[in-house]
Amino acid sequence: MAKDILGDAGLHFDELNKLRILDPDAAQQTTELKEECREFVDKIGQFQKIVGGLIELVDQLAKQAENEKMKAIGARNLLKSIAKQREAQQQQLHALIAEKKMQLERYRIEHEALSKVEVEQNEFIDQFILQK
Amino acid sequence: MRLKTSLLKEPKHKELVSCLGWTTADELYSCGDDHQILKWNLLTSETIQLVKLSDIYPIDLHWFPKSVTGKKQTQAETFVLTSSDGKFHLISKLGRVEKSVDAHSGAVLAGRWNYEGTALLTAGEDGQIKIWSKSGMLRSTLAQQGAPVYSVTWSPDSEKVLYTTGKQLVIKPLQPSAKVLQWKAHDGIILKVDWNVINDLILSAGEDCKYKVWDSYGRPLFSSQSHEYPVTSVAWAPDGELFAVGSFHTLRLCDKTGWSYALEKPNTGSIFNIAWSVDGTQIAGACGNGHVIFAHVVEQHWEWKNFEITLTKRRTMQVRNVVNDAVDLLEFRDRVIKASLNYGHLVVSTSLQCYVFSTKNWNTPLIFDLREGTVSLILQSERHFLLVGSVGVFLYSYEGRLISSPKLPGIRTDILNAQTVSLSNDTIAIKDKADEKLIYLFEALTGKPVGDGKPLTHKIEIVEIALDQKGLTNERKIAFIDKNRDLYITAVRRFGKEERVIKIGTMVHALAWSDTSNILCGLQDTRFTVWYYPNVIYVDKDLLSKTVFEKDASEFSKNPQIVSFEGNRVTIRRADGSLVHTNVSPYPAILHEYVGASKWENAVRLCRFVKEQTLWACLAAMAVANKDMTTAEVAYAAIGDIDKVQYINSIKDLPSKESKIAHILLFSGNIQDAEAILLQAGLIYQAIQVNINLYNWERALELAVKHKTHVDTVLAFRQKYLEDFSKKETNQRFLQYAEGVEVEWDKIKAKIEMEIAKERERMSTNSSLSMRSSITSQR
Numbered sequence: 001m002a003k004d005i006l007g008d009a010g011l012h013f014d015e016l017n018k019l020r021i022l023d024p025d026a027a028q029q030t031t032e033l034k035e036e037c038r039e040f041v042d043k044i045g046q047f048q049k050i051v052g053g054l055i056e057l058v059d060q061l062a063k064q065a066e067n068e069k070m071k072a073i074g075a076r077n078l079l080k081s082i083a084k085q086r087e088a089q090q091q092q093l094h095a096l097i098a099e100k101k102m103q104l105e106r107y108r109i110e111h112e113a114l115s116k117v118e119v120e121q122n123e124f125i126d127q128f129i130l131q132k
Numbered sequence: 133m134r135l136k137t138s139l140l141k142e143p144k145h146k147e148l149v150s151c152l153g154w155t156t157a158d159e160l161y162s163c164g165d166d167h168q169i170l171k172w173n174l175l176t177s178e179t180i181q182l183v184k185l186s187d188i189y190p191i192d193l194h195w196f197p198k199s200v201t202g203k204k205q206t207q208a209e210t211f212v213l214t215s216s217d218g219k220f221h222l223i224s225k226l227g228r229v230e231k232s233v234d235a236h237s238g239a240v241l242a243g244r245w246n247y248e249g250t251a252l253l254t255a256g257e258d259g260q261i262k263i264w265s266k267s268g269m270l271r272s273t274l275a276q277q278g279a280p281v282y283s284v285t286w287s288p289d290s291e292k293v294l295y296t297t298g299k300q301l302v303i304k305p306l307q308p309s310a311k312v313l314q315w316k317a318h319d320g321i322i323l324k325v326d327w328n329v330i331n332d333l334i335l336s337a338g339e340d341c342k343y344k345v346w347d348s349y350g351r352p353l354f355s356s357q358s359h360e361y362p363v364t365s366v367a368w369a370p371d372g373e374l375f376a377v378g379s380f381h382t383l384r385l386c387d388k389t390g391w392s393y394a395l396e397k398p399n400t401g402s403i404f405n406i407a408w409s410v411d412g413t414q415i416a417g418a419c420g421n422g423h424v425i426f427a428h429v430v431e432q433h434w435e436w437k438n439f440e441i442t443l444t445k446r447r448t449m450q451v452r453n454v455v456n457d458a459v460d461l462l463e464f465r466d467r468v469i470k471a472s473l474n475y476g477h478l479v480v481s482t483s484l485q486c487y488v489f490s491t492k493n494w495n496t497p498l499i500f501d502l503r504e505g506t507v508s509l510i511l512q513s514e515r516h517f518l519l520v521g522s523v524g525v526f527l528y529s530y531e532g533r534l535i536s537s538p539k540l541p542g543i544r545t546d547i548l549n550a551q552t553v554s555l556s557n558d559t560i561a562i563k564d565k566a567d568e569k570l571i572y573l574f575e576a577l578t579g580k581p582v583g584d585g586k587p588l589t590h591k592i593e594i595v596e597i598a599l600d601q602k603g604l605t606n607e608r609k610i611a612f613i614d615k616n617r618d619l620y621i622t623a624v625r626r627f628g629k630e631e632r633v634i635k636i637g638t639m640v641h642a643l644a645w646s647d648t649s650n651i652l653c654g655l656q657d658t659r660f661t662v663w664y665y666p667n668v669i670y671v672d673k674d675l676l677s678k679t680v681f682e683k684d685a686s687e688f689s690k691n692p693q694i695v696s697f698e699g700n701r702v703t704i705r706r707a708d709g710s711l712v713h714t715n716v717s718p719y720p721a722i723l724h725e726y727v728g729a730s731k732w733e734n735a736v737r738l739c740r741f742v743k744e745q746t747l748w749a750c751l752a753a754m755a756v757a758n759k760d761m762t763t764a765e766v767a768y769a770a771i772g773d774i775d776k777v778q779y780i781n782s783i784k785d786l787p788s789k790e791s792k793i794a795h796i797l798l799f800s801g802n803i804q805d806a807e808a809i810l811l812q813a814g815l816i817y818q819a820i821q822v823n824i825n826l827y828n829w830e831r832a833l834e835l836a837v838k839h840k841t842h843v844d845t846v847l848a849f850r851q852k853y854l855e856d857f858s859k860k861e862t863n864q865r866f867l868q869y870a871e872g873v874e875v876e877w878d879k880i881k882a883k884i885e886m887e888i889a890k891e892r893e894r895m896s897t898n899s900s901l902s903m904r905s906s907i908t909s910q911r
Binding site for chain 2: 088091092095096099102105106107108109110113114116117120121124131
């Protein structure tokens with residue numbers, strides 16, 4: 001009887017007969033809940049860490065991918081410009097070849113003139129020998 | 133010839149280099165858009181930053197010219213720097229800005245000192261051209277126009293200015309009233325011009341990717357092929373023999389006639405400016421990528437007989453003897469500046485010394501120190517050589533002894549070239565630049581002026597001179613071409629009387645004397661002409677055309693130049709740069725040799741062997757010149773000049789030596805000399821008769837009256853002449869003397885006989901000659 005009266009007044013005794021203002025069942029449940037909550041928070045924390053690591057990793061990957069992409073673009077441009085460079089080099093070489101050709105032509109003309117002189121001189125010598 | 137270029141790995145300037153200029157042969161200043169002025173020392177390969185200008189973008193740089201009169205000042209002290217903010221700055225050698233002057237609105241695109249250093253010329257984007265005093269005070273605005281002026285330059289005499297306006301070139305004299313010359317030069321905007329002091333030629337380069345060469349009248353001499361990029365710079369070498377051309381990634385070395393010696397494709401970007409070092413051995417180029425490119429001119433080539441010499445490096449020459457393929461290497465202490473190979477000797481000048489090698493021995497050159505100043509020209513003759521430099525001309529023997537140094541008051545010697553100086557064993561001839569109608573002649577051995585010291589004067593400007601190389605000193609001849617391209621010849625040494633200057637050719641572009649005999653060759657219009665015996669015009673003018681050998685010059689193309697005339701081989705350079713060799717007949721040279729040694733029989737035998745009219749004509753003229761009438765008779769007979777043979781025969785029959793000489797002179801047209809000789813010998817009548825025969829009546833009468841003999845003879849012949857032509861006497865003097873003088877032919881004839889008898893008596897040794905000699909019966 002007395003128990004009920006106490007109970008009504010919001011006072012309870014636990015197993016150790018200590019006076020409590022909370023229902024022992026509820027108290028136990030609360031404690032359990034508290035424990036569970038702590039566990040939950042820990043787990044969430046862990047999860048966050050893991051996810052953070054993941055994000056970092058992904059970011060790194062993204063950066064790498066970006067780098068590679070730039071490199072690829074660079075390489076592609078280089079390739080294009082090399083074609084142009086080649087063209088320029090070719091042009092330069094052509095100019096140099098033209099120059100050499102002109103020099104060759106000059107030498108050819110000189111050689112021709114000298115051959116003519118040689119022929120003339122041989123003729124002269126022949127004539128000289130014959131007449132003597 | 134080739135350019136040896138050198139570029140640093142990293143550019144010293146951070147931005148493009150816009151302009152540069154040399155102070156000495158080894159020191160260069162350069163300016164760029166990074167506001168720096170750098171000083172390059174090539175001896176130590178050091179580059180130091182002289183000064184960093186604040187916010188000035190330099191465009192053009194020009195060193196104040198070395199003082200011409202003050203000999204102590206050997207290098208430039210200040211320079212003018214023009215900039216994009218419309219100012220020009222006078223900056224000292226140490227980099228201090230002495231003065232900044234607001235000159236133009238918009239950028240100042242060019243600044244040039246004149247050759248005397250008395251005036252500065254600037255041209256700007258605003259189309260104005262202004263002239264400033266030495267200290268930077270505005271003197272005048274020379275021209276004003278709508279388009280920017282990209283480049284200006286002074287004429288060699290500093291009296292005219294050449295500038296660009298769009299596609300046109302303009303030559304404007306400083307005198308306001310003088311005529312302005314303007315012509316369209318390029319199909320694109322003209323970027324650069326240059327005008328050489330020595331050869332008076334103009335260079336221009338433009339955005340039509342071409343460079344062109346013009347003469348000072350604006351006539352085109354050369355136009356290059358189109359390049360891939362606009363030609364951004366051109367510059368003449370100081371000696372006017374070469375020029376350099378700069379374009380994008382391109383550096384070219386060209387001959388003054390325009391054809392290109394060498395092409396380099398260095399990694400430079402556009403070359404905005406080119407400057408030649410003071411001694412003309414290297415160039416520097418201001419490159420668009422911040423570099424300054426240096427290029428040495430190497431592999432110059434000299435040939436003489438069987439020797440080929442190449443400048444392989446700056447200080448090394450390779451000598452190749454073609455006959456036995458022997459190769460010698462010649463090493464020099466300094467850089468080779470000029471060299472000349474001829475007459476068995478190689479003369480090389482470096483910056484400090486002169487080396488003389490003999491072709492017989494390459495191992496032991498003769499070395500002597502040069503006086504200050506670099507050598508700009510070496511000329512050789514058989515016995516000596518001439519060094520021409522900024523301080524004067526010096527004649528040395530091949531033993532290295534200084535023989536003489538002609539004094540040339542008022543002549544700038546550093547601008548003399550092979551066309552304006554000529555050397556033979558005994559004479560030096562120099563054409564004056566100030567008055568181009570004059571030729572100064574000097575005795576080679578003493579350095580004193582020839583004769584009375586008066587220069588040889590011609591009617592119009594002379595272009596090219598050449599002395600003959602062989603023969604006697606007293607018969608030295610000089611050939612020259614004037615502005616009308618007429619070829620004249622005259623004697624160097626004059627004895628009392630005025631020596632005639634005689635024209636022997638027209639439209640002559642080039643000439644050269646042979647080095648072994650007095651044979652002259654020239655390029656005459658479209659013909660190649662050889663004067664086997666130019667002296668013929670003093671002996672017998674009619675023979676000139678017969679002693680000349682001509683052939684078609686079409687194989688030499690347009691505007692050829694004669695490089696050399698050695699022995700009987702002529703080397704000609706065509707306009708495209710190729711050398712063409714041609715032989716002239718060897719016989720005239722042999723004939724010259726025989727005649728020089730008075731071997732007349734050999735000479736006649738040679739002519740009989742060759743059987744050529746030209747050779748006989750040469751012999752005829754030579755024989756008359758040397759007064760060997762027997763040979764002359766044979767030679768004239770061979771070329772069929774019967775009248776002359778007859779005359780020579782009649783000369784042979786003359787009673788006295790003097791009359792013979794006089795008639796030989798008459799034969800060559802020297803009437804005055806002939807008369808003088810006769811009068812000197814007291815043969816008055818003969819002198820009078822000479823004049824009568826030439827219908828020179830007045831002179832005959834004058835002589836007769838003066839010597840009081842044979843007045844009646846003169847009158848009688850005059851009367852006869854008038855009767856023959858049925859004319860009346862109109863001459864006052866004859867009318868005057870005719871009065872009171874009775875003409876009796878018998879008496880006159882008797883008198884003549886007497887005179888001749890008298891002459892014969894005088895020459896009693898020769899009296900056995902035939903009796904039938906009477907001067908009156910000639911012709």
